[in-house]
Amino acid sequence: MSKPVLATTSLAGCFGCHMSLLDIDDRILDLIELVEFNKSPIDDIKTFTKQCDIGLIEGGCCNSENVHVLKDFRKHCNILISLGECAIMGGLPAMRNGIPIKECLREAYLTGPSVTANTEHIIPNDPELPMMLDKVYPCQEIVKIDYYLPGCPPRADLIWETLVALIKGTEINLPYEVIKFD
Amino acid sequence: MKTSISNIIDRYGNDPVRLMDILLDIQDEIGYIPEEINQKIADQVGISKAELVETVSFYHFFSDKPLGKYTVYLNNSVTAEMMGREKVKQTFEEEAGVTFGNVSSDGLIGLFDTSCIGMCDQEPAAIINGVVFNNLTPFRVKEIVNSMREGEAITEMFKQNYGDGNNSSELVKAVVSNNLRRKGPVIWDPYTPGEGLQKAVSMDPSQLIEEIKNSNLRGRGGAGFPTGLKWEFCTKAKETERYIFCNADEGEPGTFKDRVILTELPKMVFEGMAIAAYAVGAKQGVLYVRYEYKYLKKHLENALEELRKERLLGKNIAGKKGFDFDIRIQYGAGAYVCGEESALIESAEGKRGEPRDRPPFPVDKGYLGKPTIVNNVETLAKVTKILKNGSEWFNTLGTKESTGTKLMSISGDCRYPGVYEIEWGHSIYDILEMVGAEDVQAVQVGGPSGTLIGPNQLPRSLGYEDLGTGGALIIFSESRDLLKEVVMNYTEFFIEESCGSCSTCRNMPVLLRDKLQKILDGHGVVQDIDDLLEWSKTLKISRCGLGHTAANPIVTSILNFRHLYEKRVLRDREFETGFNLADSVRESCEAAGRTANI
Structure with missing residues (x-):
């Protein structure tokens, strides 16, 4: 039987959740025995090459590219997991949600006190750039999410226990101290 | 200055x-x-x-910014919407040249929304500089704004006669109507101030409490707690400095009966407070009145003054040596949650109207930390009548569990909206006949915190055995879109009025509103209906009744009108968020001057 396939991505996140995944220490050796990685920064595969069993999503959606990647993950992963505060609730990036996006862009590129080099006074508009969303969306407001792992970042043990339980079909071991919301 | x-x-x-x-x-x-x-x-x-x-x-009516020389607070409750608020609102905006939530650039006119002002039987209504304007039409709004531009005094802007009864008295001079449609046997039994008190002081306080207990009177504010029992609890409190509060913070949208009692029979209420004071040995009382009834202030103060002259307040009341009691009037400043008794007490102490943790209950630790009885206006008026006519008489009215009468505030789609005093035990169906309601689709029993019932439940009867209520009935005809016009309006109301203290009540109604909006926008799925029911349960851990009932409009409408939800949700998929990429990038693309490329 072939190994279950795992994919991961970081959207509007800080890669802290991926760091926490690496924080499982030497169990990473067990993990590569247990699963095969597909699209993920871990192995640097950029596009899906097959249908995956599990997708881990770090970060919410702040721009159009995030939305496309997230939808692509939903399409290619049988089980999709929101990993961490930003994926679940928007996190720090969502602090801009109370401010109209136009105001944010003006402040960042035109009127902010640290804006000195933008002599042409333009807000970046190259067609290659992703388009900013009006606010930062948590993943479940875009696609269906099957499981949520809270934390900023989620504890390494939480990620490990979850993956093992899903892969082996065993009950998850979740002592109190493993689930943290900050 | x-x-x-x-x-x-x-x-x-x-x-x-x-x-x-x-x-x-x-x-x-x-x-x-x-x-x-x-x-x-x-x-x-x-x-x-x-x-x-x-x-x-x-508080809603306090502001740290100027609100305009003329400040318009236009009610946004559901009955106002039903009676044409939208056009009135538009006309105000066009004529004043400013949108709601703002003050015109010349500082002349400020336009603001406000929650129910207790005029549901004469909507659309607004409070302008403390004065009530009812039955507004676009035409009237034009006249009013013109008068503002000419600098007229607010009271000169009336074009109609003053209202009936005491509304036209020298001290009130309001255009408000009582719409008193049915005078019942308790409140409107002939009344001479002092009869109840005389009877009370002829008894021992313990006998008096026994008399109230025998009457089986229960609180008329909505919760229905036995009044005699509450008083008895208060007498058992250790501290002897005690207070009597009358709760006239009638904020439940659709309720306006206390307004009519305070307009026509304030002395009956104050006398009830004095009787309660005699029962528990209180020296001081407070009538806590909602800001929206500020136009009654002089009238209420005058009633107190007359009672003092008649020796029914002050020292040695009703000739009883050593029985001293007086009342002060405390106005609120616009907060529904202050109708909750511990929040009301906090407010009367000069603080934010946030409910307290209970226990201790106010009968143990209330106003200034002392034992306090908080009773509704109608309850206290009834106390006076029970003393006058006896508890046996009171027991002959109503049903076994629900004795006496109930004052009903009835509004919405019916020919005769207004106040009715009826005995407990009538079916909703009887009442609808009485008020001239036809093509009834639904009835909201007890305001937004109550229950939305459908035609198949009209045989249910009013009373603590079946449908207990604080007295509001709002009727919706077949022509109304229940989810969009009613449930949404009520849910917005709870969002606006949450004190924000409990995270459940601060957040959950917002999530429920968004989910309901998603269904209304055509993006709902079956799961959303179940989510609404399931998520609503978390509200039960809130501290006060506002939080507990904030999901009632949604929950009871799902239970009794599930088909209206089912009709709107998508059948062909299990999951749908309603997220639209094109919409969500529009603004940023505009700002950057680029074409959206989805």
Whole structure:
């Protein structure tokens, strides 16, 4: 039987959740025995090459590219997991949600006190750039999410226990101290 | 400035407990409460500036910015919407040249929304500079705004006669109508002030409480707690300094019966308070009235003054040596949650109207930490009548569990909206016939915190055995879109009125509203209906009744009108968020001057 396939991505996140995944220490050796990685920064595969069993999503959606990647993950992963505060609730990036996006862009590129080099006074508009969303969306407001792992970042043990339980079909071991919301 | 700020504060003995009165007077004097004077007020009453700002920022009718020479508060309750509020609102905006939530650039007119002002039987209605304008039409709005431009005094703007009964008395002079459609056997049994009190002082306080217990009177505010039992609890409290509160913070949308009692029979209520005072040995009472009824202030103060002259308040009341009791009037400043008794007490102490943790209950630790009885206006009026006519008489009315009568505030789609005093036990169907309601699709029993019932439940009867209620019935005909017009309006109401203390009540109604909106927008799925029911349960851990009932409009409408939800949800998929990429990038693309490329 072939190994279950795992994919991961970081959207509007800080890669802290991926760091926490690496924080499982030497169990990473067990993990590569247990699963095969597909699209993920871990192995640097950029596009899906097959249908995956599990997708881990770090970060919410702040721009159009995030939305496309997230939808692509939903399409290619049988089980999709929101990993961490930003994926679940928007996190720090969502602090801009109370401010109209136009105001944010003006402040960042035109009127902010640290804006000195933008002599042409333009807000970046190259067609290659992703388009900013009006606010930062948590993943479940875009696609269906099957499981949520809270934390900023989620504890390494939480990620490990979850993956093992899903892969082996065993009950998850979740002592109190493993689930943290900050 | 006619009166200086320090004079106003002096008027209340520099007492922080009287902060509400101080702030109301300052707001009256200046039109708002300027931030610059916060420190001065705080220093003079001996609290921190932060404590002061806590109170000022809590109440809807306090403002730290000027609100315009003429300040319009247009009610946005569901009955107002049903009676044509939208056109009235538009006309105000067009004529005044300013949108709601703002003041015109010349500072003349400020337009603001406000929650139910207790005029559901004469909507659309607004409070302008403290004066009620009812039955508004676009035509009337044009006249009113013209008068504002000509600088007329607000009371000169009436074009109709004053209302019936005491509404046209010298001290009230309001265009408000009582719409008293049915005078029942308890409240409107002939009344001479003092009869109840005379009877009361002829008894021992313990006999008196026994008499109230025998009457089986239950609180008429909505919760239905046995009145006699509440009083008895208070007598068992250790401390002997005790207080009587009358709750006239009638904020439940659709309820306006206390307004009519206070207009026509204030003495009956005050007498009930004095009777309660005799029962538990209280020396001081407070009538807590909602800001929206400020136009009754002089009238109520006059009633107190007359009672003092008649020796029914003050010292040695009704000839009983040593029975001293007096009442002060405390106005609120716009907060539905202050109808909750512990929040009401907090507010009367000059603080934010946030409910307290209970226990201890107010009968143990209430106003100023002393044992306090809080009774509804109607309850206290009935106490007076029970004393006059006896508990046996009261038991002959109504049903076994629900004795006596109930004052009903009836509004919405019916020919005769208004106040009805009826015996408990009537079916909703009987009542609908009585008020001339046809093509009934649904009836909201008890306001937004109550239950939305459908035609198959009309045989249900009013009473604690079946449908207990604080007395509001709002009728919706077949022509109404229940989810969009009614449930949404009520849910918005709870969002607006949450004090924000419990995270459940602060957040969950917003999530429920968004989910309901998603269904209304055509993006709902079956799971959303179940989510609404399931998520609503978390509200039960809120501290007060507002939180507990904030999901009732949604929950009871799903239970009784599930088909309306089912009709709107998508059948062909299990999951749908309604997220639209094109919509969500529109603004940023505009700002950057690029074409969206989805």
